[in-house]
Amino acid sequence: MAKRLIPSINRVLVEKIVPPSKTNAGILLPEKTTKLNSGKVVAVGPGARDRNGNLIPVSVKEGDVVLLPEYGGTEVKLGDKEYHLFRDDDILGTLHE
Known part of the structure; x- marks a missing residue:
């Protein structure tokens, strides 16, 4: 049975998104992008x-x-996955497509 973490108070559990390091065509992207x-x-x-x-x-x-934010949050490992806990007011914004 997998563990599930319910954050307390105004905490938010986030799984960081790792952007691709190369395009579908195989072009390597610079680290800045x-x-x-x-x-x-x-x-x-x-x-x-x-x-x-x-x-x-x-x-x-x-x-x-x-x-x-670039820094901050508390790293949490559940099973083989890595998450980060942030306070609600530390989150900079919501991204929409």
């Missing part, structure tokens, strides 16, 4: 509470593709 730091949201916490006890929900949902 493949450096977009993005990931897919795997799980989100319930959110944080304000001073009055009201729940402030997390701004992203499972399945969203998000832009991540």
Whole structure:
């Protein structure tokens, strides 16, 4: 049985997206063009509470593709997969096609 991590408070579990290092035609891409730091949201916490006890929900949902800061996050290994935990306010934005 695989373990499933449910983040606490306003944490977001992200699986980083590794961009391809070459095109379909076999052309190698320079490292600068493949450096977009993005990931897919795997799980989100319930959110944080304000001073009055009201729940402030997390701004992203499972399945969203998000832009991540260059540094930060906590590395988590579940089985043979590697994930990263970020606070909701550390996520820079959501990517849409």
